[in-house]
Amino acid sequence: MHKQILPIALLAIAVIAAVIAGCTGTPPDNDIPDPDRTYYIVGIDEFYPPHTYLDEKGKPAGFDVESMIWIAQDQGLDIRFKTREWKGIISALLDKKIDILCSGLSITPERAEIISFSDPYWAINQGIAVKKDSPVTMEKVMSGSAVTGTLKESTAADWIKRYLVGIGVLKKDRFKPYDDFQSGLTALEEGQIEAFIYDAPGLIEAIEDRNLEYLGSIKTGEKYGIAVRKEDKELLEKLNTGLKHLTESPKWAELIAKYELNENN
Incomplete structure (x- = not known):
């Protein structure tokens, strides 16, 4: 009896492993759209922990990755993850270099004019980081007294343009947008x-091991x-259905706890 069960059990494990592998494989490095492709490419930013990043083995990881x-x-979707630079990541979706974008992308009216969004899955606010022991205060940032940086093509950049630069609080030459997240943090440290x-x-998450602090x-x-x-x-309909099932399952609370997400941020 046990001799019969063991091969069946091993076969079941192999099938499950194959399914998981099919969901997390790596697509070709080229960006040429393939009309015969049977899987979906999920674009992620590798520098956005805890939502999307590469682990110590170089594999996609994070809250959004596990959710996806x-x-x-x-x-029953066959997906592959592919890292993209944040600058131009929406263009990559429109150009069919990726099929799904799941990497902490804020829903905005401007973006919704050219791409479709699922139901919201997380809410966030913008944060401010400064160098440790810096004399810069929230008041200085909000009054435009501090040279301020952010990531290009981000909602933070939109907010600064609208509420600081746009009304003359922050001079244009004191606003420094960067092509990538890490360059901005390095500029802050230096x-x-x-x-x-x-x-x-x-x-x-990103400033934990740097000479920076959250203001x-x-x-x-x-x-x-x-x-x-x-x-x-x-x-989109399948993503919304799957997202609904996820948020109603115990897995959702497990992921929130695992990645220490805080709805108050």
């Missing part, structure tokens, strides 16, 4: 800028969503 794997398995504004969860939050009430192209309505 769960949704894919729930909905004193090239005095403050860095970005999504609070990612910012708090405080700006209440923007942004919401993250999974993005697809406008024409991919069936895919």
Whole structure:
């Protein structure tokens, strides 16, 4: 009896492993759209912990990554993760270099005009980081007295342009947008800028091992969503269904605890 059960059990394990591997494989390095491709490429930013990053083995990891794997398995979707620079990541979706964007992307009216979003899955505020022992205060940042940086094409950049630069509080030459997150934080450490504004969860995580500290939050009430192209309505429906199932399952609370997410950020 045991001799018969063991091969069956091993076969079941192999099938499960194959399913998981199918959901987390790596696509080719080229960006040439393949009309015969049978899987979906999920674009992520590798520098946005705890939502998306590469682990010590160089594999995609994070809250959004694990959420996307769960949704894919729930909905029978074959997915592959591919890292992209944040600058141009929406263009990559529109150009069919990726099919799904799940990497802490805030839902905005401007973005919703060109791409479709799932139901929101997380809410965040913007955060401010400064160098440790810096004399810069929240008041100095909000009054435009501090040279301030952020990531290009981010909602933080939009907020600074609208509420600081746009009304003349922060002079244009004191606003420093960077092509990537890490360059901005390095500039802050080296004193090239005095403050860095970005999504609070990612910012708090990113400065843990740096000579930087978290100054405080700006209440923007942004919401993250999974993005697809406008024409991919069936895919969007599956993502929403899978997301609903995920948030109603015990796995959701498990992921929130695992990645120490805080809804107050």
